[in-house]
Amino acid sequence: MxxxxxxxxxxxxxxxxxxxxxxxxxxxxxxxxxxxxxxxxxxxxxxxxxxxxxxxxxxxxxxxxxxxxxxxxxxxxxxxxxxxxxxxxxxxxxxxxxxxxxxxxxxxxxxxxxxxxxxxxxxxxxxxxxxxxxxxxxxxxxxxxxxxxxxxxxxxxxxxxxxxxxxxxxxxxxxxxxxxxxxxxxxxxxxxxxxxxxxxGLDEVAGALRRQADDLVESGLALSPAEVEAQAALVENLHREPDRRDLAWRLGLDDQVTDxxxxxxxxxxxxxxxxxxxxxxxx
Structure with a gap:
């Protein structure tokens, strides 16, 4: 193809x-x-x-x-x-x-x-x-x-x-x-x-959150860049360890995203x- x-x-x-x-x-x-x-x-x-x-x-x-x-x-x-x-x-x-x-x-x-x-x-x-x-x-x-x-x-x-x-x-x-x-x-x-x-991949989700941190704070989705970074870190860690049920639970995700x-x-x-x-x- x-x-x-x-x-x-x-x-x-x-x-x-x-x-x-x-x-x-x-x-x-x-x-x-x-x-x-x-x-x-x-x-x-x-x-x-x-x-x-x-x-x-x-x-x-x-x-x-x-x-x-x-x-x-x-x-x-x-x-x-x-x-x-x-x-x-x-x-x-x-x-x-x-x-x-x-x-x-x-x-x-x-x-x-x-x-x-x-x-x-x-x-x-x-x-x-x-x-x-x-x-x-x-x-x-x-x-x-x-x-x-x-x-x-x-x-x-x-x-x-x-x-x-x-x-x-x-x-x-x-x-x-x-x-x-x-x-x-x-x-x-x-x-x-x-x-x-x-x-x-979830690493790219984490990267996008970091690149747009200021916009996410301005829109009210986070109170500070530190909050965005904390969320991005959770997503990036799940990318590295996709079988971590605790991370998936904290992010509210199932296998439609983690798999x-x-x-x-x-x-x-x-x-x-x-x-x-x-x-x-x-x-």
């Missing part, structure tokens, strides 16, 4: 993330695909960058799938970076190549297909999205196969989908964020996406659909 990773993090955000956890958001996807699809060819592109380019002779249509990573870009802002990222998502739809995206990846597909994104109405969803539940459509959708009636997932975002575009199906929600998972069909292409982060295979359910299901059904993702 041939995968293209589209990483819309600006250069400064990539550098900050690498200093924090050792890899950019796109590099996290590369590492994950090496485990979930051994032997696959994987390329990475940074479509928000002015000098971004695919490998010579390549186009989105030449890949089996494109996977869109998270990013701090605010998709409701008219910036050159946003315009370039949205144009690349539209080119992916038009190519007919199926796509998957997490966090800003879902937001990017939404805007590219005619929907809207806004700041979170209820403030940041930081660390973990709690009690995500599938809609009636989601319960029958292959992306969420294997998920229980309610589940938690790694998540950290300050923006959210406001309105899904025409041709989209809402698949999952929780009390904090209405659009937690969706399928978008647009211009001959299909996209599966989630607002949460099935691709990241890496269950945590990565949506991405594994996306790859399985590609293998079974090809570019349509459906029988």
């Amino acid at each position: 041939r995968f293209l990773i589209a990483e819309s993090e600006p250069p400064e955000a990539r550098d900050e993330r690498r200093k924090s956890v050792g890899r950019s958001s796109g590099e996290t996807y590369l590492d994950l695909l090496a485990r979930l699809a051994p032997g696959a060819t994987c390329h990475r592109v940074t479509p928000a960058d002015a000098d971004s380019a695919l490998p010579p002779g390549e186009s989105p249509g030449g890949y089996d799938a494109v996977l869109f990573s998270g990013s701090p870009l605010a998709l409701y802002e008219e910036t050159p970076e946003v315009r370039r990222a949205v144009a690349f998502m539209r080119a992916t739809f038009a190519s007919g190549t199926p796509a998957f995206g997490s966090c800003a990846g879902l937001q990017l597909a939404t805007v590219a297909a005619g929907g809207t994104v806004r700041r979170n109405l209820h403030g940041p969803e930081a660390g973990f999205a709690r009690r995500i539940t599938a809609t009636e459509s989601g319960r029958a959708h292959p992306m969420l196969a294997g998920r229980p009636a309610a589940y938690d997932a790694p998540s950290i975002h300050t923006d959210e989908v406001e309105t899904l575009p025409a041709g989209a199906s809402l698949l999952a929600s929780n009390r904090g964020t209405t659009v937690q998972a969706a399928e978008i069909r647009h211009d001959g292409g299909v996209f599966w996406g989630v607002q949460y982060h099935p691709e990241i 890496s295979e269950r945590r990565q359910t949506e991405i594994q299901n996306f790859i399985d659909a590609l293998l079974r059904h090809g570019r349509s993702l459906a029988p």
Whole structure:
């Protein structure tokens, strides 16, 4: 199989993330695909960058799938970076190549297909999205196969989908964020996406909390940076020792988060659909 990773993090955000956890958001996807699809060819592109380019002779249509990573870009802002990222998502739809995206990846597909994104109405969803539940459509959708009636997932975002575009199906929600998972069909292409982060490890959750500590204090989720650090330390320790039931209990987590295979359910299901059904993702 041939995968293209589209990483819309600006250069400064990539550098900050690498200093924090050792890899950019796109590099996290590369590492994950090496485990979930051994032997696959994987390329990475940074479509928000002015000098971004695919490998010579390549186009989105030449890949089996494109996977869109998270990013701090605010998709409701008219910036050159946003315009370039949205144009690349539209080119992916038009190519007919199926796509998957997490966090800003879902937001990017939404805007590219005619929907809207806004700041979170209820403030940041930081660390973990709690009690995500599938809609009636989601319960029958292959992306969420294997998920229980309610589940938690790694998540950290300050923006959210406001309105899904025409041709989209809402698949999952929780009390904090209405659009937690969706399928978008647009211009001959299909996209599966989630607002949460099935691709990241708990070490990356801890790193995200630390990078955004001041914002979390300002939003009222913590009283001080020291409180954020204490929470991040618990998460990082659980990453190192995932069988520590005491840490999972203190964080209110179960195996949907602590077990890496269950945590990565949506991405594994996306790859399985590609293998079974090809570019349509459906029988």
